[in-house]
Amino acid sequence: MADLLVVGSVALDTVQTPFGKVQEALGGSATYFSYCASFFTQVRLVATIGEDFPGSHIKLLTDRGVDVSGLKTSHGRTFRWAGEYGYDLNEARTLDTQLNVFADFKPVLDERLRRMPYLFLANIDPDLQLDVLGQMAERPRLVALDTMNFWIQGKREALLRVLGEVDVVTINDAEARQLAGEPNLIKAARAIERMGPSTVVVKRGEYGAVMVNNGAFFVVPAYPLESVYDPTGAGDTFAGGFVGYLARAEKLDRATMRRAMVHGSVMASFTVEDFSLNRLTRLSAQEIEARVAAFHDLVRLEA
């Protein structure tokens, strides 16, 4: 089991779906990622929050053993995001974004964090991602990165630079097509692989995810759920399950990578069953194991 450092955003989310609404609930890419990965390994979180951030949210993370010594409280208000989903639940419509303290986020790693063996660069400015990588005292054994349309469009050069330095990229399908400039998803994934990462994980929402790993494809479906309440954070918990599992396994062979994909899909399936991190806060290791077993059954070809 290897320590896993994550650098990203912590936010307060206001989300409306056809099935309900939450106001200023705990959110943010690094939050979802670290909470989820904490089921598999020791997670250390680097992010920024405002003075208004509820202590109860921090307690949720520390209760799961997440190291929050890198969570800095800055002068001002916490990053806020508001969005809504229609019945198809596939794409959020952003209603409001208030960057607040996140606008001045400059991650600084202390001596110990610079030596973490597994690193996840959550969806932040690729220049910051590069800066974090540059702070590492030695090259981590695995560096994974997530990004989004905003950076693909506005910071393409910096993004390509950091992509050339990482092992794994997680990205959603529309963003993969945008990044590669290629409508065919398989060609797009191969094109992104040529940008540097030896593993490209393309997240497809309710359809699961595809991985290209050293040239070979692997597909996992999403777990079939009768009730999906809020897809917010599904991609980040997928990444948390995926990278968290890899950090626990400390192996990168083909079978481990594939099992990591299943764990990513399983963790995302729990996340969407409730708003914010609510389902994850009620989640047990036994439930994870049971759903992984059910997942195997879902795709098993042999009798």
Added chain:
Amino acid sequence: MADLLVVGSVALDTVQTPFGKVQEALGGSATYFSYCASFFTQVRLVATIGEDFPGSHIKLLTDRGVDVSGLKTSHGRTFRWAGEYGYDLNEARTLDTQLNVFADFKPVLDERLRRMPYLFLANIDPDLQLDVLGQMAERPRLVALDTMNFWIQGKREALLRVLGEVDVVTINDAEARQLAGEPNLIKAARAIERMGPSTVVVKRGEYGAVMVNNGAFFVVPAYPLESVYDPTGAGDTFAGGFVGYLARAEKLDRATMRRAMVHGSVMASFTVEDFSLNRLTRLSAQEIEARVAAFHDLVRLEA
């Protein structure tokens, strides 16, 4: 290996995609289905064509051993469909439909066809599907059915009646949601199962397909393709591979059903690699086997 009867449409399709165009090419649900199923079992086709139907198209079918004794030439022109696809290739925009002789299609089965053990009711008026079922001298061992939004909306009662009589329904995801009146696909599949069929196969285009079989779910992805030229007929060839494989196996156990799903996905993956049936006409049994093996590798979790 059991004989497989298919009743449906034979058409001349004019299709435009970003990658090319064909004019009055061989198409129709029963055409795609029977050509594809002929790789697995003896297929007998019941459909209607006009006097203008090219003999070369009939020869394509007979060269594959399809029994076309039930293919009736009627006075008039053949059914024509014209459509186009954008870059996402997911949904056709219909430009023109000329039912022609298909408007008066009244399938009549001869004594021999009434005793076929496997029956596929391709996408036609559910009243005709019921009529065909009623003509069978004895209940076939397996009856499968496909339908579409047009009948779900306009002939719901007849459709529900025939759904109560079949074993398998194949339907695409949007139509499954429409038929069940339920946005959640998993709930929709379960609702359709309660309408009668013990097996519900929901086709999801580039994302593969989901099967509910006696209450248990199974998911197959679409085979990852770098070049997709024309998705027309993908759903019908999926059904052809699926039901054709079942008719060859003459078993309906869980492992056979799952292998049938893989064969459906594999056959659909060939279809979309070229316009009309062009890729299928160059297809060998060896290529099918190789792609089935590649497919197993694509989803295999074990090392």
